[in-house]
Amino acid sequence: MTFMTAAANPPTIVLIGHGMVGHRFLEALAERRVPDRARVVVLCEEPRPAYDRVQLTSYFSGRTPDELSLVAEDFMARHGIELHIGDPATSIDRAARTVTARSGLTITYDTLVLATGSYPFVPPVPGKDAEGCFVYRTIEDLLAIEEYAAGSRTGAVVGGGLLGLEAAGALKGLGLATHVVEFAPRLMPVQVDEGGGEALRRTIEKMGVEVHTGVGTQEIVTGEGGSVIAMNLSDGSVLDTDLVVFSAGVRPRDQLARECGLPVGERGGIVVDEWCRTPEDERVYAIGECALAADGRVYGLVAPGYDMAVAAAQAIAGEAGGSFTGADTSTKLKLLGVDVASFGDAHGTTPGCLDVHYCDSRSGIYKKLVIAEDGTLLGGVLVGDADAYGMLRPLTGSIPPLAPEQLVLPSGAAAPAALGPSALPDDAVICNCHNVTKGTIRAAVTEHECTTVPQVKKCTKAGSGCGSCVKVLTTLVNEELKAGGITVEAGLCGCFSHTRAELYEIVRALRITSYADLLDRHGRQEARGGEGCEICKPTVASIIASLAPTIGAGGYVLDGEQASLQDTNDHFLANLQKNGSYSIVPRIPGGEITPEKLIVIGEVARDFGLYTKITGGQRIDMFGARVDQLPLIWARLVDAGFESGHAYGKALRTVKSCVGQTWCRYGVQDSVKMAIDLELRYRGLRSPHKLKSAVSGCARECAEARGKDFGVIATSHGWNLYVGGNGGADPRHADLLAQDLSDAELVRLIDRFLMFYIRTADRLERTSAWLERIDGGLEHVRDVVVHDSLGICDELEALMADHVANYRDEWAQTLNDPDRLRRFVSFVNAPDAPDPSVCFTPERDQIKPDLEILAGPTLPVRTLEGTPSA
Amino acid sequence: MTTLSVETLETAEAAEAAAQSVTVELRVDGAWVGVCKLGQLTPGRGAAALLPDGRQVAVFRDRGGALHAIANQDPFTGAYVLSRGLLGSAAGRPYVASPLLKQRFDLATGQCLDDENVTVAAYRTRMRRE
Numbered sequence A: 001m002t003f004m005t006a007a008a009n010p011p012t013i014v015l016i017g018h019g020m021v022g023h024r025f026l027e028a029l030a031e032r033r034v035p036d037r038a039r040v041v042v043l044c045e046e047p048r049p050a051y052d053r054v055q056l057t058s059y060f061s062g063r064t065p066d067e068l069s070l071v072a073e074d075f076m077a078r079h080g081i082e083l084h085i086g087d088p089a090t091s092i093d094r095a096a097r098t099v100t101a102r103s104g105l106t107i108t109y110d111t112l113v114l115a116t117g118s119y120p121f122v123p124p125v126p127g128k129d130a131e132g133c134f135v136y137r138t139i140e141d142l143l144a145i146e147e148y149a150a151g152s153r154t155g156a157v158v159g160g161g162l163l164g165l166e167a168a169g170a171l172k173g174l175g176l177a178t179h180v181v182e183f184a185p186r187l188m189p190v191q192v193d194e195g196g197g198e199a200l201r202r203t204i205e206k207m208g209v210e211v212h213t214g215v216g217t218q219e220i221v222t223g224e225g226g227s228v229i230a231m232n233l234s235d236g237s238v239l240d241t242d243l244v245v246f247s248a249g250v251r252p253r254d255q256l257a258r259e260c261g262l263p264v265g266e267r268g269g270i271v272v273d274e275w276c277r278t279p280e281d282e283r284v285y286a287i288g289e290c291a292l293a294a295d296g297r298v299y300g301l302v303a304p305g306y307d308m309a310v311a312a313a314q315a316i317a318g319e320a321g322g323s324f325t326g327a328d329t330s331t332k333l334k335l336l337g338v339d340v341a342s343f344g345d346a347h348g349t350t351p352g353c354l355d356v357h358y359c360d361s362r363s364g365i366y367k368k369l370v371i372a373e374d375g376t377l378l379g380g381v382l383v384g385d386a387d388a389y390g391m392l393r394p395l396t397g398s399i400p401p402l403a404p405e406q407l408v409l410p411s412g413a414a415a416p417a418a419l420g421p422s423a424l425p426d427d428a429v430i431c432n433c434h435n436v437t438k439g440t441i442r443a444a445v446t447e448h449e450c451t452t453v454p455q456v457k458k459c460t461k462a463g464s465g466c467g468s469c470v471k472v473l474t475t476l477v478n479e480e481l482k483a484g485g486i487t488v489e490a491g492l493c494g495c496f497s498h499t500r501a502e503l504y505e506i507v508r509a510l511r512i513t514s515y516a517d518l519l520d521r522h523g524r525q526e527a528r529g530g531e532g533c534e535i536c537k538p539t540v541a542s543i544i545a546s547l548a549p550t551i552g553a554g555g556y557v558l559d560g561e562q563a564s565l566q567d568t569n570d571h572f573l574a575n576l577q578k579n580g581s582y583s584i585v586p587r588i589p590g591g592e593i594t595p596e597k598l599i600v601i602g603e604v605a606r607d608f609g610l611y612t613k614i615t616g617g618q619r620i621d622m623f624g625a626r627v628d629q630l631p632l633i634w635a636r637l638v639d640a641g642f643e644s645g646h647a648y649g650k651a652l653r654t655v656k657s658c659v660g661q662t663w664c665r666y667g668v669q670d671s672v673k674m675a676i677d678l679e680l681r682y683r684g685l686r687s688p689h690k691l692k693s694a695v696s697g698c699a700r701e702c703a704e705a706r707g708k709d710f711g712v713i714a715t716s717h718g719w720n721l722y723v724g725g726n727g728g729a730d731p732r733h734a735d736l737l738a739q740d741l742s743d744a745e746l747v748r749l750i751d752r753f754l755m756f757y758i759r760t761a762d763r764l765e766r767t768s769a770w771l772e773r774i775d776g777g778l779e780h781v782r783d784v785v786v787h788d789s790l791g792i793c794d795e796l797e798a799l800m801a802d803h804v805a806n807y808r809d810e811w812a813q814t815l816n817d818p819d820r821l822r823r824f825v826s827f828v829n830a831p832d833a834p835d836p837s838v839c840f841t842p843e844r845d846q847i848k849p850d851l852e853i854l855a856g857p858t859l860p861v862r863t864l865e866g867t868p869s870a
Numbered sequence B: 001m002t003t004l005s006v007e008t009l010e011t012a013e014a015a016e017a018a019a020q021s022v023t024v025e026l027r028v029d030g031a032w033v034g035v036c037k038l039g040q041l042t043p044g045r046g047a048a049a050l051l052p053d054g055r056q057v058a059v060f061r062d063r064g065g066a067l068h069a070i071a072n073q074d075p076f077t078g079a080y081v082l083s084r085g086l087l088g089s090a091a092g093r094p095y096v097a098s099p100l101l102k103q104r105f106d107l108a109t110g111q112c113l114d115d116e117n118v119t120v121a122a123y124r125t126r127m128r129r130e
């Protein structure tokens, strides 16, 4: 528009400031092909092109400055934009229409855009310029803090607002004892109310950040060398600290504008109209944090800045429509790992409004919704659990379909059917950062043929800012795909498009004995030659193990390639516990044990100081062994005749028994003997999920056989076989498969049943879920295994015979082989050193894990151990 | 069943022998520190190693033979167990899945792939031939 009036030479647009908003402006120009018809020159003060300031703190969790860049590699070249890095503008001459940069470069402009952002406000306290004082705004600030922190122990942040807490997170991540000093009586005074501030404080203090509210900083005390040693606070106290970060708010960088006579607001900010143009001079625009928008506000968030960038670009390109008249300042953040969100009228300033609170100080959750008298949702504050933010923010301004008190209840507690994103209207804004509505997201799927969340992100930009909307976005995309009849793929994982059952058939038919072979020949194209994943590796390892003798694979689960596929538990033939130690469960078939063996267990547990417990599976678990102790412990157990109980494997666990006919006055068969026989027959059998069984001596069912994958109950004529039972989270009583079986008939049926299950079940699908899922259900299984309707029973029996004939105790095999024992060390470079992190404290005359470590210096979030490799 | 020709057997053996003379080194605080022989690492799995200052690192050799190292402590549970996780790759980048609660960590950067706010230290690695 403006430049169209200029002479024959292409008009010149000068942008001062290449920050987040400045770059969004360039993108918006490029989208409108403006650089094709105009010369675009950018003066950039920082020594690098625009980067993601919002994610600045992620540097401390390993993101490199390059990864923070917002500028696609060839962006400037592709659009012929001149970028002058490290060369800030120093003056503007509006009469001559020139801008002069520090290097002396002078450019004549037709249109000038100021996007100079803000500078951190440093309160005028004595000592503020001492060595060790920093601000937190640029990558350069952060590199300087990082360097200085290397020689420091304690750091203090002045300011407990959003940025202050970010900075505190960074200091914490650098390993400093961290303090936050906030003048207001609560943290984040702008965003949250008193209750929210309290919840935030409690949680943040629990993480080891000390919070001082209601006190001001009076002086920075320096030591002999002139560097910071302490702060004097307004309550008379002294806070010792080696480093201070000021984060007491920001001020618009409007100096250049003031100097060339452009009006600025009382508290700063270049005055602009709704097209972001200065009213004084229609050739000059201001956008982002340096601008005082048409609604009289200076916005300190990136989303409104982006809207301004687009409005200005539209005006410059001569497009009708765009304008910026104000924005939503809703925010959702993760500060030091705590979710904090505020939206709409968070402080309840609307006359006559009411509010609804939910507060659980134990878990640091605080929620408040502000509601108008007619039930309209006006705004709210969420601390500690902001999952609902993605739903609540778009509902602001309307009457939600659920009562407000239901909206603040934690999901799960008296849970009303959760309010899904499908309840939102199409014009609800889902992504605040890029102002993307639900309708646009749906259209990405229905009209632009996006079939994955990443594609939708790329197409709409939704979710590519702060990331807080990604959860709702994912739900929407999946719903839309489903509605469009697009099946969200059924394959095992990202590496294989086959199901587990299909892979089983491939392995069996082609006799594939190596995972790498299977992946490279039958995996998805993009996964071939790769590393595979933690889902298919153990699944394939299990398939190969259950077919080992039949396909000619080695029977030992940890040799060669198999060693790299097994889950940790299988890898060490023991169960990993929460502190990195292991538990040991020897097999006790049928739950029957001699006093001698009991004594051995007692002695071993005593000698190694293990916690000992009777399990729910009628055997004994010993907890708290270090990895290097496992072979020593098992040497003693194997010596005494024990075998691995496979508590670690997706394999047969226990066959429980009741005491049965031998002792019990009601018993009609020898349930103990049958339980032992079955346990010994199926021990070591790898399957899609664990397998459990039990045998009861009569219908009173003391062994709880109907809660098992295969359960046996004695009758006066023999045995009834039940299948598909389950305890656990989703209990199911087993169904009767066949009645009054002889011993041999029983065993033959179980052989067939188990092998059919192993062949056709999905990964981690217990027999109960499998029976409910497969076509034809129990009737089909009965047809196959009792009536041999598929003609595969001989084969199923042969597979089981192979398994039985080739069973070897894994622990005995391991102990006999020095090579196999090599893995049982805590440290590869210090085989004799025990792991010092595995420690215990006493409880009820035994040990328990000492998890002090969690309450101590380890934060669940922003953990940074050492420094990322330089 | 796969049969190995004499030739491949020899090269496999030669490769293993060679692996014994290669030292795995990590860049720690500006210096290279040797932690073990290449042959001590099972391809596709990790091992824990102790640094001179007591820090624990998890060292991995992936299927393609490349080395990776990150801190051994699982930030979600506090236990020193990342070396015992399973390896995988996502979009061509190798990761390890924690054996405790299964969160995945990019092996090059230490970034948790399941929680963008969590990262563990990552170390540069190299192989040094004797």
Ligand code: SRM
Pocket: A575, A576, A577, A583, A584, A585, A613, A614, A615, A616, A617, A618, A619, A620, A621, A647, A653, A654, A690, A692, A707, A708, A725, A726, A727, A728, A729, A730, A766
């Ligand atoms: C030790 C024991 C508890 C105890 O102190 O008694 C136990 C401990 C564990 N159980 Fe269990 N379960 C134990 C008996 C049971 C029982 C009772 C039984 O077997 O009669 C059940 C209900 C019966 C059933 O499974 O149907 C049981 C249902 C579960 C479930 C739920 C399974 C389900 O299908 O819903 C899980 C989770 C899973 O496997 O996915 C589980 C998982 C676990 C795990 C493996 C959790 C884990 O991954 O760390 C526990 C680790 C054991 C360890 O580290 O040594 N455990 N668990 C019991 C060991 C029995 C044994 O001697 O092997």
Ligand SMILES: Cc1cc2nc3c(=O)[nH]c(=O)nc-3n(C[C@H](O)[C@H](O)[C@H](O)COP(=O)(O)OP(=O)(O)OC[C@H]3O[C@@H](n4cnc5c(N)ncnc54)[C@H](O)[C@@H]3O)c2cc1C
Pocket: A016, A017, A018, A019, A020, A021, A022, A023, A043, A044, A045, A046, A053, A054, A055, A056, A057, A087, A088, A089, A090, A115, A116, A117, A118, A136, A137, A138, A163, A166, A253, A256, A287, A288, A289, A290, A299, A300, A301, A302, A303, A305, A333, A466
């Ligand atoms: C740690 C941190 C976390 C944040 N988190 C969030 C968040 O979660 N959500 C959110 O919405 N916002 C957040 N913000 C704020 C957000 O970064 C800003 O709103 C956004 O960067 C504003 O963009 P801008 O382009 O206006 O300013 P800036 O990004 O600051 O860019 C201005 C640029 O202009 C340059 N400049 C100044 N004067 C001159 C000159 N004379 N010549 C040339 N160049 C000049 C500056 O060097 C700077 O590079 C955060 C900010 C920080 C520091």
Ligand code: SF4
Pocket: A658, A659, A660, A661, A664, A665, A666, A667, A668, A671, A696, A697, A698, A699, A700, A701, A702, A703
């Ligand atoms: S199930 Fe029957 S035989 Fe077994 S202990 Fe109970 S009552 Fe006795």
Ligand code: FES
Pocket: A430, A431, A432, A433, A434, A462, A463, A464, A465, A466, A467, A468, A469, A470
């Ligand atoms: S709301 Fe920030 S990325 Fe969508």
